[in-house]
Amino acid sequence: MTAEEYVVGDRLTYDDWQEALLDGLLLGQECQDCGYTTGAPKAACPRCGSRGIDAVELPLEGEVHSETTIQVPPSGFERGYQVVVVDVGDARVTGRVDDPGVEIGDDVELSEGRETESGVAAVFERV
Amino acid sequence: MTRASVVGVGMTEFGVHEKRLAELFADAAFPAFDDAGITGDDVDAFYFGNAMSGLSENDTHLAPKIATHIGIPGVPCQRYEDACATSSNAFKNAVEAVEAGVHDVVLVGGVERCTPETGLDTPEMTRVFASASHREYEQPTGLTFPGVFALLTKRHMHEHGTTEEQLAEVAVKNHYHGSLNPRAHFGKETTVEEVLDGPVVADPFRLMDCCPFSDGASAAIVVSDDLADSYSDPVDVTGVGHGTDCVPISDKEQLSATQAARDAADEAYSQAGVSADEVDFVEVHDCFTGAEVLATEALGLFEDGEGGEAAAEGRTRVDGEVPVNPSGGLKAKGHPIGATGTAQITELVEQIRGEAGERQLDDAEVGLAHNLGGDSATTIVSVMEARA
Numbered sequence: 186m187t188a189e190e191y192v193v194g195d196r197l198t199y200d201d202w203q204e205a206l207l208d209g210l211l212l213g214q215e216c217q218d219c220g221y222t223t224g225a226p227k228a229a230c231p232r233c234g235s236r237g238i239d240a241v242e243l244p245l246e247g248e249v250h251s252e253t254t255i256q257v258p259p260s261g262f263e264r265g266y267q268v269v270v271v272d273v274g275d276a277r278v279t280g281r282v283d284d285p286g287v288e289i290g291d292d293v294e295l296s297e298g299r300e301t302e303s304g305v306a307a308v309f310e311r312v
Numbered sequence: 313m314t315r316a317s318v319v320g321v322g323m324t325e326f327g328v329h330e331k332r333l334a335e336l337f338a339d340a341a342f343p344a345f346d347d348a349g350i351t352g353d354d355v356d357a358f359y360f361g362n363a364m365s366g367l368s369e370n371d372t373h374l375a376p377k378i379a380t381h382i383g384i385p386g387v388p389c390q391r392y393e394d395a396c397a398t399s400s401n402a403f404k405n406a407v408e409a410v411e412a413g414v415h416d417v418v419l420v421g422g423v424e425r426c427t428p429e430t431g432l433d434t435p436e437m438t439r440v441f442a443s444a445s446h447r448e449y450e451q452p453t454g455l456t457f458p459g460v461f462a463l464l465t466k467r468h469m470h471e472h473g474t475t476e477e478q479l480a481e482v483a484v485k486n487h488y489h490g491s492l493n494p495r496a497h498f499g500k501e502t503t504v505e506e507v508l509d510g511p512v513v514a515d516p517f518r519l520m521d522c523c524p525f526s527d528g529a530s531a532a533i534v535v536s537d538d539l540a541d542s543y544s545d546p547v548d549v550t551g552v553g554h555g556t557d558c559v560p561i562s563d564k565e566q567l568s569a570t571q572a573a574r575d576a577a578d579e580a581y582s583q584a585g586v587s588a589d590e591v592d593f594v595e596v597h598d599c600f601t602g603a604e605v606l607a608t609e610a611l612g613l614f615e616d617g618e619g620g621e622a623a624a625e626g627r628t629r630v631d632g633e634v635p636v637n638p639s640g641g642l643k644a645k646g647h648p649i650g651a652t653g654t655a656q657i658t659e660l661v662e663q664i665r666g667e668a669g670e671r672q673l674d675d676a677e678v679g680l681a682h683n684l685g686g687d688s689a690t691t692i693v694s695v696m697e698a699r700a
């Protein structure tokens with residue numbers, strides 16, 4: 186399926202985004218007016234306010250922008266996972282890494298979308 | 313220019329309290345009334361901050377409940393929730409209300425309980441705090457608040473070479489300041505070695521890089537400039553700036569810059585007509601040691617990338633060139649979320665009046681408070697000055 190085919194209503198919703206992620210696709214939105222690309226579904230562009238934002242497929246591979254390993258987790262999570270912010274193409278996305286050890290600048294790729302205690306998370310692994 | 317004046321302040325010790333929220337708040341509000349020389353009858357409105365008690369204690373609509381408990385039922389009450397910047401947003405709105413002539417005398421303050429007195433253990437309270445991260449996008453990753461600031465700080469370390477030792481120096485300094493503050497949650501000094509030996513919470517942060525879960529309350533009486541001279545010891549509010557950034561973190565332009573703080577500081581400095589080098593001391597939102605480094609740079613006290621080194625060199629100690637967190641900060645004084653903003657205002661007032669006891673600074677005419685909420689998306693910066 187293409188990015189647009191996941192969009193059920195007027196624009197990309199979190200439900201659409203989750204469904205695509207569970208299928209192994211990372212969706213985002215690109216602004217027709219300023220070109221900003223976001224990795225988290227919105228109703229309008231967070232840079233310019235434009236409602237002209239198109240659902241796009243983001244690259245599945247990217248470079249770690251920042252990372253931390255969580256040793257004191259919230260209830261419902263087991264300690265020792267890494268949370269990463271990753272530059273994928275023109276967008277920046279957030280996800281997790283099961284086996285900590287990736288560092289800023291490392292290349293990672295999406296391995297799956299996973300149902301967790303609080304919703305669906307993008308899971309990355311070292312390339 | 314004077315926008316409003318604070319004529320009374322009060323706060324509880326920060327730490328572990330068995331008292332319930334309304335009882336705890338009374339222990340901050342009554343000292344503030346007494347400090348201002350007023351009674352509840354004189355209060356025209358209540359601007360109240362509480363961040364999490366709906367989740368942590370099943371307690372909402374707190375402003376009228378607390379107003380009733382402290383003997384000011386009937387005054388207009390409003391409650392603010394902006395994560396950790398909760399009561400400074402209440403303060404901002406109180407300043408605007410007296411400045412606009414909507415009210416003459418306003419009680420501002422906040423209360424929160426975060427320790428196991430709430431009945432919640434560490435994982436449960438960690439989940440409550442994580443409610444301030446993006447619900448659909450970040451919470452599923454298991455991101456925590458130490459994790460949020462770890463992501464920002466790791467990026468700062470990568471770009472500027474900030475070290476774990478420099479972060480530890482922030483904790484050492486704030487614990488030293490806290491040892492001089494009888495209301496601090498932690499009154500004990502620590503060492504760089506002790507900080508670096510602690511268990512990791514979210515790297516680069518170890519236990520001692522993190523502020524504690526605290527219970528506590530704080531309050532201030534805000535009046536208009538016109539009325540201030542009829543009180544015994546007013547301290548002027550000359551600037552309040554309020555900045556907002558994107559949530560989630562991945563939509564922020566630069567992780568290491570805390571843009572909301574920069575915007576809030578610009579606005580506050582501009583209103584007050586002061587520059588960063590004219591500020592004598594600051595209280596900043598050091599929920600984690602890295603957050604203090606980011607804050608001192610965002611406020612323009614140090615060049616970008618130099619905040620860690622400045623802390624390690626002692627430039628931010630009570631005897632340094634620009635004392636940062638003379639109260640001990642969130643790190644040592646404690647961080648009862650909704651009470652933190654007006655506790656910073658309390659420290660500014662006490663320092664400027666010369667009433668800060670052992671931690672009193674020599675030259676404290678212009679003070680600044682930096683209170684940050686959530687993943688740094690909300691920041692309120694307030695400038696206060698001795699009344700001319």
Ligand SMILES: [Zn+2]
Nearest residue numbers: 216219230233
């Ligand atoms: Zn745009």
